[in-house]
Amino acid sequence: MARRRDDVALAAITFAIVALCARYASAVGTTPQSSFSYREGDPTGPTKWATLQKDWDVCDSGTEQSPIDVAKVEVSEDLDPLQQTYEPGDAVMHNRLHDFMLNWTGGNGGLTIEGKKYKLKQVHWHVPSEHTVNGTRFDAEMHMVHEDSTDAKSKAVVAVLFSAKAGKSSKLLRDLKPYFERLAGKQNGTEEVKGPVVDPAAWIDKASGYYGYEGSLTTPPCTQGVLWTIMSKVADASKEEIHSIESVKEANARPAQKINSRVVRYYKAAGATEAPAPAPAPEAT
Incomplete structure (x- = not known):
């Protein structure tokens, strides 16, 4: 007994x-991948996320969810260039089952957006892209996740879209490809490998404009209040580099969510061509 x-x-x-x-x-x-999936029609797929855990209900009820299709935008005169304070640092790569994630063992600086300072916490990738522009979906999307230096609950994500259409290589993805390949196929969600020294300052094109809007995390619990910045200049990548990201999972992109009453603002970089209506087209590299 x-x-x-x-x-x-x-x-x-x-x-x-x-x-x-x-x-x-x-x-x-x-959240562990075993608890949700990206497969449409699956009992744990995107349309069912809100039912899987009590604190995930905002995935369905939230009115400011991400990703979105960037279509109608307002050219904003009061936005400024992104102010980077990134620093190189030793990276660690993880297979989280639903994506590959990179973070740093030491300080790596951050970014100032709309006068607020954010610290870069981690980077991960989605294939294909989660955000679309005028209905165009791209081959991959990188999310650089930042936290407010004084309030960890306040988050800002910078997104970079990738296209393999031109067949050009991405130095960023080329340098990380061996680490993606080493982590591919790992199944327990805790696998990690020591990565290279990474300087995120090279990842954001200073000549690019950007789209900005208020949204959410694109994975459960779909927390809202996230400040999104989507670089409008699409980065190049080779098909092999895209495939190396995709090897973590067949697809890991949440479908576009309703924009509702939100406004997407556009910052036009100095020297960029005039943006056509209704929305600036993705900028050529």
Whole structure:
């Protein structure tokens, strides 16, 4: 009888620990892939995310969800160029099952957006792109996730779109391709490898304009209040480089969400050609 009580107590403790880990993972946007999927029509697919956990209901009820199709925009005169303070640092690469993620073991600087300072926390990739522009979907999308230096709950994401149409290589993806390949096929969601020294300052094209809007995380728990900046100059990548990102999963892009009453603002970089209506077309590289 005593042994049975011990077994019951151990099971209860184990359940509590698992539940606590799940809540923590959900809070930081790193929910285990086993709990959701990107397959349309799947019981754990995007249209069902809100039903999978109680604190994921905003995935369905939220009115400021991401990603979106960037179509109607307003050219804004009060936006400024992105002010970078990025620094090179030793990187660590992870296979989170639903994507590849890169973060740093030390400081790596950040970005000032609309007068607020954000620290770069991690970078991950989606294939194909989650955001579309005038209905055009791109081969891949990189998300640079930042947190407010004084409030970790306040997040800003810079998105870079990639296209393999021109067949040109991306130095960024070329340098990371061996690490994607080493992590491909890992199944427990905790695999990581030491990466190269990475300087994110080279990842944002200073000659690019950008789109800005208020949105959410694109994975459960779909937390809103995220400041999105989507670079309008599309980066080149080879098909092989795109495939190396895709090797983590067949596809990991959430469908576009309703824009509702939100306004997407556009910052035109100095020297850029005049943007046509209704929205600036993706800028050629």
